[in-house]
Amino acid sequence: AQSVTQPDIHITVSEGASLELRCNYSYGATPYLFWYVQSPGQGLQLLLKYFSGDTLVQGIKGFEAEFKRSQSSFNLRKPSVHWSDAAEYFCAVGANSGGYNKLIFGAGTRLAVHP
Amino acid sequence: NAGVTQTPKFQVLKTGQSMTLQCAQDMNHEYMSWYRQDPGMGLRLIHYSVGAGITDQGEVPNGYNVSRSTTEDFPLRLLSAAPSQTSVYFCASSSLRQGVSNQPQHFGDGTRLSIL
Numbered sequence: 001a002q003s004v005t006q007p008d009i010h011i012t013v014s015e016g017a018s019l020e021l022r023c024n025y026s027y028g029a030t031p032y033l034f035w036y037v038q039s040p041g042q043g044l045q046l047l048l049k050y051f052s053g054d055t056l057v058q059g060i061k062g063f064e065a066e067f068k069r070s071q072s073s074f075n076l077r078k079p080s081v082h083w084s085d086a087a088e089y090f091c092a093v094g095a096n097s098g099g100y101n102k103l104i105f106g107a108g109t110r111l112a113v114h115p
Numbered sequence: 116n117a118g119v120t121q122t123p124k125f126q127v128l129k130t131g132q133s134m135t136l137q138c139a140q141d142m143n144h145e146y147m148s149w150y151r152q153d154p155g156m157g158l159r160l161i162h163y164s165v166g167a168g169i170t171d172q173g174e175v176p177n178g179y180n181v182s183r184s185t186t187e188d189f190p191l192r193l194l195s196a197a198p199s200q201t202s203v204y205f206c207a208s209s210s211l212r213q214g215v216s217n218q219p220q221h222f223g224d225g226t227r228l229s230i231l
Contacts, residue, residue: 043224106157
């Protein structure tokens with residue numbers, strides 16, 4: 001079965017510290033992988049996506065993610081966190097169901113940033 | 116740029132009442148979908164549509180109906196609201212290219228629904 005696991009429900013970091021949010025997926029074929037961010041009271045905004053090619057992908061707001069097929073992982077990283085990065089982050093895998101577009105989401109990781 | 120517009124933003128219903136959540140997009144996207152977001156469960160797909168007149172069930176379809184009469188609109192209907200349907204509902208849309216799952220979805224800001 002297709003699934004996405006985000007092991008960390010809450011993470012707290014200090015402003016300026018580095019960040020890594022973990023994501024593991026289960027999918028039989030080559031995955032299409034996404035990271036979305038949700039600020040309080042808002043919808044989801046796409047941070048970055050992986051389809052093929054270079055396994056290190058760059059996104060908006062200084063985020064990057066690395067696809068590791070051997071570990072079935074797609075971890076999100078940022079070298080220096082800003083207070084405005086406090087939000088909830090969702091990893092998702094794009095799956096084909098009857099040939100149509102479907103996103104399977106992880107449960108999310110809520111990031112708090114201390115000044 | 117409007118993108119995906121959901122109305123209303125907030126709603127409180129009594130058990131047994133019916134209501135329709137509205138979703139409209141102005142990007143000419145073929146694919147539209149409804150998700151519900153519950154704490155600790157991420158987003159779960161309720162229904163989706165790949166074009167006008169075509170809809171299908173997602174992961175958690177029970178208690179919800181949808182229709183797609185135009186490309187732009189994809190309303191979600193609760194026929195008889197239950198407390199278990201208290202949630203935040205998101206509509207999303209994306210283009211379709213040969214039906215593959217590699218097109219990022221654009222999300223609305225959500226509808227916060229409480230069933231008493």
